[in-house]
Amino acid sequence: MGVYVIAYDVGTTGIKTCIFEIANSIKLVASAVEGYNLYIEENGGAEQNPDELWNAMCTTTYKVIQSSNISSERIQGISFCSQMQGLVLVDRNGEPVRRIMSYMDQRSYHEMRDGIANGIKISGVNIFKLIRSIKITGAVAASVKDPVWKYNWVKCNEPENYKKIYKWLDVKEFLILKCTDQFVMTKDSAFGTMLYDIRDGKNCFSREMCKMLGVDIEHLPDIVNSSDQVGLLTEKAAFKLGLQAGTPVFGGGGDASLIGIGAGASETGDTHIYLGTSGWVSTVVKKRKIDLFSMIASIVGADDCTYNYFAELETAGKCLEWVKDHLALDEINIYLQKVCISDSFESIYKNLYDFMLEEIKNIPAGSHGVIFTPWLHGNRCPFEDSNARGMFFNINLDTGKRDLIHAVIEGICYHLRWQLEAQRKKVNASETIRFVGGGALAPLTCQIISDVLGCKIETVENPQNVGALGAAVIVAVGLGILLNVEEANKMIKLDKTYYPNHDNKLVHDRNYEAFKMLYKNNKSIFHTLNYVE
Incomplete structure (x- = not known):
């Protein structure tokens, strides 16, 4: 009989709670999902209510214990995989002084400009602060979305809240605090502050x-x-969770650290692509790398011996959610076609993505020339621009919704290709790519990304659960069941393999070149329309 653990995958719009059994393999026993709100504000703010996250964690924990018929006494440990670079400010009693500022929050332009974008600059960053920052932290806070500028925004704009601060936490660290009353931060979260001294013998925040x-x-x-x-x-x-007091709680990691582990891509040179609410391309490297021009840095991983060379797209699956809400099932009741999917609203929500993909499966590569840009909330990599926005380009009288939806998937994949090509300028990204996240559930999306990249694509079982699986691996290492995270690779089973279609790739090569030009040609227009003083 194996060991039972609970792993929490804390996402942008919901939490997934999973019970895993760890023995000769890692088996998913039960899971439950609960959503919460992401509050988008006109000034670029993106916030979450910390109570909503904690309540969702409690609700889903009760659900998995009940559905699994496993008594709470048999749970040997819990841990977390979480969204990163949020800002959770708490007082001495552990109570939040304001709502969470999400990684998507981009209102801190003035704080970033005054803090690091003045004087003699390279890539928009003060050259002296740039050199010193890279030497100490291996990165630089060059994005308006970096949490240090959110912290400074609170200091400048909410002085009463600033006075109440006892500790700065990230999202999973807040949940750890709720569980244990301990104020801590894992190394990967500390790295995300851009204040962590990564030099040998340091392992501390830099004064x-x-x-x-x-x-x-x-x-x-x-x-x-x-x-x-x-x-x-x-x-x-x-009592709140329905678990036993005294259950061990382990540090866990951010999604950028643990999803590669759950994907079975944790050895040096392994590359994985994730497509969830956000998306990214990540390659495991031994030595620190940084590309200021493409905004790619080596993130400290859950394993002390490696880094994740990481390129992020903040609105990936979020674009498909936008499609669901405004093209497929919108506020004026225009559907793809008039059919009854289910009498249950919950079933409609679960099945509508499958329904959309079924409807667009016969749209040819290139979406009849329509191109979509997935920058619905600005962009970070391979260019940093909080003013960039999404667009449909090259629509004609024959363009229909199916073309538009198909173009959205292709546009996400084009951007991921852009990031992969930027990575390959600095590191040897693998030719075979592990593709994970909810996007990897759809064979159509898997084939499109294979065609766009021109790469062999591998998926794993339950690709939507790899974050939680990575957190379960961390518990296994913490309990001494596994020696290190690499040992989990042999326990993670491949599911399907996809190979690129040559004819489709030729079409995508053409559209991809046009895709990249769309930002260059519209950068100034984005600034005119979207810049907020």
Whole structure:
């Protein structure tokens, strides 16, 4: 009989809670999902209610315990895979002083400009601060969405809230606090602050970086390893979750750190592509790499021996959610076609993506010349521009909804190709790509990304659960069941393999070149229409 653990995948719009059995393999026993809101504000703000996240965690934990028929006493540990670079500011009692500022929040332009984008510059960053930052942290806070500028935004715009701050946490660290009463931050989250000193023998927040970027170092918590047992479940938290007090809680990691582990792509040179609400291309590297021009950096991973060379697209699957809401099932009741999918609204929600993909399966490669750009909330890589937006290009009188929806999937894949090509300028990304996330559930999407990249694509079983699976691996390492995260690779089963269609790739090569030109040719227009002073 194996060991049972609970893993929480804390996403942008919902949490997935999974029970895994760890033995000779890692088996999913039960899962439950609960959504919460992402509050988008006109000034570029993107916030979440921390109580909504905690309540969703409690609700789903009850559900998986009940549906699995596994008693809470048999749960040997819990951990987290979470969205990263959120800003959760809490007081001495562990209570949030304001709502979470999401990684998508982009209102801190003035704070970033005044903090690092002044004087003599390279790639828009002060050259002296750039050099010093890279030497100390291996990265630079060059994006308006980096949490250090959100912190400074609160300091400048909400002084009363700033006075209440005891500690700065990331999203999963807030949930760890709710579970254990411990104020901690894992190394990968600490790296995401752009204040973490990665130099040999340091493993701490840098006083120099804090001074340079205007941060009170006393606001930063203790740093722990991903596989560390950071505390035990308190009586209060155990009651809320329906678990046993004293259950070990492990540090876990951010999604950028753990999804590659859950994908079975954790060895040096392994490349995976993730398509969920956000999307990215990530390659495991031994040494730090940084590309300031393409906004790609080496992120500290859950394994101390490696980094993840990471390129992010913030609105990937979010674009498909937009399609669902406004093209397929919109506010004026225009559907793809008048059919009854189900009498249950819940079933409609679950099946509508499949329905959309079934409807567009016969649209040819290139979507009859229509191109979509997936920058619905700005973009970070391979160009940083909070003013960039999505568009449909080259529509004609014959263009229909099916063309538009098909073009959205292709546009996401074109952007991921752009990021993969940028990575290959600096590292040897693998020729065979592991493709994971909810997007990997659809064979059509898997084939399109294979055709667009010209690469062999591999998927794994339950690709939508790889974040939680990565967190389960961390518990296994923490409990001593596995020696390291690489040992989990042999326990993760491949599902399907896709090979590129040569004729389709020729069409995509043409459209891809046009796709890249759309940003260059419209950059100034984006600024005119969307810049907020």
